[in-house]
Amino acid sequence: MSRFRTQRLPMVALIGTLAAGPALSQSSWEQFKDTLSRNAGIDFEFTYAPVIQASPDRDWESTANHELDFIGSWTPANGSGVLQWWALNILDYSSLSTSAFSNTLGIISDPNDGDLGGDRSFSGLALLWWQQELAGGVRLNFGKLGLAELVGKNRYAHDGRSDFFNTVVTGDVVAGYNIQDSGLGVFAELRRQEWYVSGFVADGSAEDNWIDFDSPGDGVWQYAAELGLTPKIAGLGPGN
Helix, strand or coil, rough: CCCCCCCCCCCCCCCCECCCCCCCCCCHHHHHHHHHHHHHHHEHHHHHHHEEEEEEEEEEEEEEEEEEEEEEEECCCCCCCCEEEEEEEECCCCCCCCHHHHHHHHHCCCCCCCCCCCCCCCEEEEEEEEEEEEEEEEEEEECCCHHHHHHCCCCCCCCCCCCCCHHHHCCCCCCHHHHHHCCCEEEEEEECCEEEEEEEEEEEECCCCCCCCCCHHHHEEEEEEEECCCECCCCCECCC
């Protein structure tokens, strides 16, 4: 019999959008962002999401971490494409990492997306790419690819922190095994109203938390193709 089982975990979590910089009223901060968007084509958000999880079945053993995100984009005046980025910091507060906590509970998938293994903190780029829309519904992305944002997406429950779901529900089950090593690459998608097909080729041995320009020479690549159906469902809108 498998030792893995379903575990319901009590969880205390907080997610919010923070205004960084000088002390500004909310309206002043939003005015500043609106002006920056109109005049320079720059849009951005800071989000801070701490997670605390504990299990009464294991003497209240717990895990805790936070994620601080800086997500933004720049669109040139001619609208030819868009530069997008996602920088983040993850800090582990507890003696048990997320994966160690999962092993303690005997569950197969991590209950949050903040696992750092043996590290206590991580700072780096999740993605930095140029996105170009072409004729005929074709989209290209090239740069440092954030694979969890491109393939195996669940549009209704995409964020394990804001949606409070296990990562098996909110994303690609295998993403955790390759996303740490993903680097420079190219993604292409052809989208129609009720279906899409996409694929990517990316460096599979990147070690730099920011951008690794050396590892593509290793010849270790990862690639995948995806075919999705998005039919309209009466009363529910487009499918996933």
